[in-house]
Amino acid sequence: MMEGLVYDILIALSLGVFGAVLFAAIGLVSGTDETTTLAPLTMLVVLLGAPPAGILTFFLAGAVAKHMTHAVPTALLGIPGDTSATALIGDANHLRKLGVPHVALRKMISGGAVAALIAVPLAVLFAVLLAPFGDIIKQFAPWVFLCAAITIAYFSAGRWAAVLALIPFVLIIVALQTLTAQYGVKLAVSYFLGIAVAPLITSLFSLLAPQERERMRRSEFRTFSLAPDMKGWSGYFPNPFKVINRRQTRMTAMAASVTSATFVFSPVAMTVIMGELIGARIKQAYDRLTTVITARNGVTESTYIAEALIPLIAFGLPLSPVAAGPAAPLFNAPPRFSVDSATGEVNNLHNFLNNWEFLGYGMLAVIVAVLIAYPFTMNFAHQAASFVSRKISHEAVIATFIGLVLVVGIWEGGLLGLLVIVTVGLLGGFLGRFLGFNIGVQFMGYYTAVLSVPAIVALSS
């Protein structure tokens, strides 16, 4: 009994360390979206048979570490490290031009560390409070997803356009599923990957169209100014509470707590909103700028943790943009994990771990990620940014993602899988670019097609 527990903890610890190291490195490369990287690798860990606790620590440690190192390109090069870092780029650029990018970087990762540590216990607490409603929600799951999709669409940049665009988008997913079913192929990851790499797929298609190509032509290299290296402390592990002051700690903790509860909204939207709310209360410009950037990066951590953990612990249904996207393999990874569309019956981490295990392994994951990513970023940010910007060409990044699309597509459904990725990617990319029909809405659209449409059809026949 005791030995079994020690074994579980050791496996969870090593997968946590693995996830943290891997995603700390991935976070340094800008343009590596969370869904394209976290989802397939977590899927792999699930399918290779890792124990439930190890799956959780791998995912959480990866997410937390990535949201610390994404501060490196954001603060030092002025290019967003990933999707959630786009909300921080304005503040980071102001601090960079003031000549203090190192302050931006340190405040961001310290805020991230504080928020991540707060978010896990709060997310578990909220999940426990929501759990009594679990049965009702499971019973009405198809309708809950429909409502969630409409809500998330309305709060996206596209407003009513995004709500209405859900109809053709869902229709196409249903059509594609019917088509692949004729050949005995059932796809899931391919849809996610298609949605996540949509901007890349649309860019490559645009490059082939003569008119668009002329618009994309450049006569010069793009210039990035890399901030100089400045180290203002001694030792390897600076105390995060000395890097951010008491008010910044308080504000970050508050923002992290609030965003741990609002789990149905998109992480980027929450990051923007919390920054505005906090900024409005602080009058002095520098104070405001640094406090906002601290809290905002904290929110990128807390929303990811809460949006993955709350629906997982309380319902076992992927009822948030993060749960539906990057964290999807924790809910649905056939044949091992599944969510039954008709009955709302679930068989995933929700069933394999209890609340205390979620809390314990969740904290373990966060602590491992902080211990690895925080000192690494503090000490080697400059070298890392310099290496990535001088040695890793954009062609290489694109080649890696194309490879990923091919492997995952062929692996899941052969040629059909690949075609689905390209179709969904092209459609989603253009809908996102022209209507503000963002990636979170698209994920919910997928779940609407899988869970709500069968219920609607059953009701109307």
Place this chain on the structure above:
Amino acid sequence: MSHPLDKPVSTTRAVRQYDLYEVWGDTIDARHLILAIVVGAVVSLGAYTIGLWVLSHLVESAQMAKAYAMLFGILGCLGGGAISALLFKPKRNVVEHVADPAFRQQVVNDLLKEYGSLGRLEDTSPEVAAELHELELYELFREAQAKEERDNGVRAETDSSASPNLALNGGRP
């Protein structure tokens, strides 16, 4: 218009030989991109196929063999990326420099526009003031704040001619 002989600033021979486009947020060379995609595709799919073939002989469960083959495939993606990184150099100018004082002034102006006011240094906690001193930004914000207060004073003077006494020292310390 004042520069009739306008030329691109850094049209070195190195840049001219490329066919540059901005794709997905950064510049690429068209020929290099095509080659990189081919390398990425061949290496990743090659690794996956070889993995699947080898593992189907070694591992009993076909399902597990396929899962491990995906691991090979993903390693292949990274391999393809690494080869492309070695073959094709980045199309970026990376300049390393210390912030220009003129830049700093511009940020302060941008912040004033964005926030409406720079606020008062006197309202900040001692920790923030100490941090600003340490970064040598205190004077910058103090001067900007004084200027903002002077400007507001002048505006108040012209705006409220009805109460000249109040306006004369309005906004000034």
